Structure formats: C-alpha cells, structure tokens
Amino acid sequence: MRIACIVPTYNGRNDLGRLLDSLEQQRASFDLFIVDSSSSDGTNELACSRVNNVLTIPSSQFNHGGTRQMMVNRNPGYDIYVFLTQDAYLEESDAIENLVAAFEDSKVAAVCGRQLPHKNASPLAEHARLFNYPATSLVKSFDDAPAMGIKTAFMSNSFAAYRGAALLEVGGFPEHVIFAEDMYVAAKMLLAGWKVAYAGNASCRHSHNYTLREEFCRYFDMGVFHAREPWIRERFGGAGGEGLRYVKSELAFLGLSRLHLWPSAIFRNAVKLLGYKLGQKEQGMSLALKKKMGMYKRYWDSPYAEKY
Numbered sequence: 101m102r103i104a105c106i107v108p109t110y111n112g113r114n115d116l117g118r119l120l121d122s123l124e125q126q127r128a129s130f131d132l133f134i135v136d137s138s139s140s141d142g143t144n145e146l147a148c149s150r151v152n153n154v155l156t157i158p159s160s161q162f163n164h165g166g167t168r169q170m171m172v173n174r175n176p177g178y179d180i181y182v183f184l185t186q187d188a189y190l191e192e193s194d195a196i197e198n199l200v201a202a203f204e205d206s207k208v209a210a211v212c213g214r215q216l217p218h219k220n221a222s223p224l225a226e227h228a229r230l231f232n233y234p235a236t237s238l239v240k241s242f243d244d245a246p247a248m249g250i251k252t253a254f255m256s257n258s259f260a261a262y263r264g265a266a267l268l269e270v271g272g273f274p275e276h277v278i279f280a281e282d283m284y285v286a287a288k289m290l291l292a293g294w295k296v297a298y299a300g301n302a303s304c305r306h307s308h309n310y311t312l313r314e315e316f317c318r319y320f321d322m323g324v325f326h327a328r329e330p331w332i333r334e335r336f337g338g339a340g341g342e343g344l345r346y347v348k349s350e351l352a353f354l355g356l357s358r359l360h361l362w363p364s365a366i367f368r369n370a371v372k373l374l375g376y377k378l379g380q381k382e383q384g385m386s387l388a389l390k391k392k393m394g395m396y397k398r399y400w401d402s403p404y405a406e407k408y
Contacts, residue, residue: 165281323379
C-alpha cells in the first residue's frame with residue numbers, strides 16, 4: 101500500500117517542527133509532501149531543511165479543498181492519501197499505521213483519527229475534543245444516517261486518510277466551499293455507497309483555545325458552508341439535539357468544582373449558535389460584512405464568493 105502524507109503549512113514554524121518530529125517516529129512507511137503558502141516566519145525554510153518534497157504557493161492561492169486536491173493531482177499513484185494540519189502532532193508511533201488499517205475493509209473510503217486536546221488546552225477546548233473524539237472506533241455507511249444524522253459524514257482533515265480511488269470517484273476535494281471540504285467529500289463517498297471510518301486507536305494532539313470572536317467567526321463559516329451545501333443536511337438530516345447534549349456534557353465535565361466557568365461556557369455556546377445562524381443568512385449580507393464575520397477571510401476574494 102503506497103501512502104502519501106500531505107501537510108499544508110503557513111506561518112507555523114514551531115508547530116511544524118513538533119509535527120515533523122512525530123512523523124519521524126512513525127512505524128508506517130510513507131512519502132511526505134508539504135505545501136507552504138509563502139510563510140514569512142521560517143516555516144518554509146524549516147520544511148525545506150527537513151523534507152524532500154516541499155511546494156511553495158502564494159498565500160493568496162490557498163484554498164482548503166483546492167490546495168489539498170492540487171497536491172493529490174500533482175502526486176498521483178498513491179493508494180492512500182493522509183492529511184494532517186501543521187498544528188497537530190501524532191501521539192504514538194503507530195498512529196498512521198492504525199489509521200490506515202481501516203482500509204483493510206475494501207468498502208472504507210475515508211477514515212479520521214482521534215484528536216486529543218493539546219497539553220495547554222483550556223477546559224472548554226479539552227471537553228470539545230473528548231466529546232467529539234471518543235476512544236471507540238466506528239465504521240459508518242449511509243444506512244446509519246437515520247440514527248446519526250449529519251454526524252454520519254463527520255470527517256476532519258486535521259488527521260484523516262482517503263482511499264485514492266474513492267477520492268477520484270467522487271471528484272476530489274471541492275474548491276468552491278469555504279471550508280469543511282472533508283465533510284463534503286465524506287458525504288459524497290457515503291452517497292456513492294462507500295463507508296467512512298473513525299479510528300479511535302489512531303491519536304493525534306490537536307485543539308484550539310479560541311477566543312469568543314474566533315468561535316463566532318468559525319461558526320459563521322460553518323453556517324455559510326451548510327447554507328451553500330443544503331444537500332448534506334437534506335440527505336443526512338440535522339444534528340438531532342446534539343447541541344443540547346453537548347452543553348449538558350460540557351457542564352457535567354466542568355462539574356461543581358468549576359462552577360465559575362459555567363456562565364462563560366453557556367455564553368460561548370450561544371455565540372457559536374449566533375455565528376452559525378448568521379452564516380446561514382449570508383445571502384443578505386455584503387461581501388465586506390461577510391469578510392468581517394468569517395474566519396477564512398480570503399474566501400470572499402475568490403471567484404466563489406459571489407454565489408449570491
């Protein structure tokens with residue numbers, strides 16, 4: 101099984117060094133490719149000093165789906181394409197080995213690994229990872245949609261792998277979406293009759309201590325994504341009360357010993373919901389306002405911004 105590992109980078113020198121250290125410890129054999137968006141902090145120089153295959157692109161050309169698909173197109177012939185983000189690092193030396201083991205099932209088209217919180221994660225960031233990334237592995241098909249809803253198509257390119265043939269079959273990663281190119285592809289694969297997997301025994305460290313503004317911006321982008329790709333919710337269903345379950349789980353995780361964090365936790369979830377709802381209503385907003393509200397601001401300078 102030929103494996104390519106692809107890592108997009110931008111101004112993350114310290115993060116990249118940590119990730120490369122963990123990749124060097126992997127038991128699995130793979131070819132590593134880095135695509136750097138013209139970093140100015142030494143990331144590119146570090147990548148070139150430690151990795152044989154480094155491609156540099158203008159930062160203005162980066163696109164979550166388009167750049168990843170470009171790397172697949174430039175490096176054909178691999179059975180499996182593993183994707184990582186620069187701010188993740190692998191927890192164990194068998195992480196990639198355990199991740200790609202999911203492809204022993206010939207119907208599995210994609211798999212994502214478990215994301216554990218960084219050691220410096222805030223309590224809220226820690227809970228988010230523990231809630232969304234349990235230890236139990238799972239294989240899903242479209243038949244699971246009535247029970248699991250939109251979570252059937254859950255996927256995260258912070259640590260994921262795709263069967264090359266299946267990725268090609270569904271048209272690859274989309275260039276037109278603001279983000280969530282991973283969920284888009286997973287949904288297409290499920291609708292085409294493939295399965296997607298979650299490998300609870302393949303772990304990386306990856307989390308964000310987002311500010312309130314960053315939470316709002318990220319969820320605004322998520323709302324935009326679902327407003328522009330309504331077919332996903334139409335075919336798979338919604339979250340099915342997942343939001344309320346998350347809030348209850350978060351408060352239980354904080355417990356009475358951290359009662360002082362309850363108000364900020366509740367408020368933060370309200371901010372997320374507001375951002376998401378506003379993102380869904382983006383068709384009535386100016387491009388300038390969308391750029392202020394969203395996290396992926398360069399998207400609004402792209403040819404795909406003018407959908408509405």
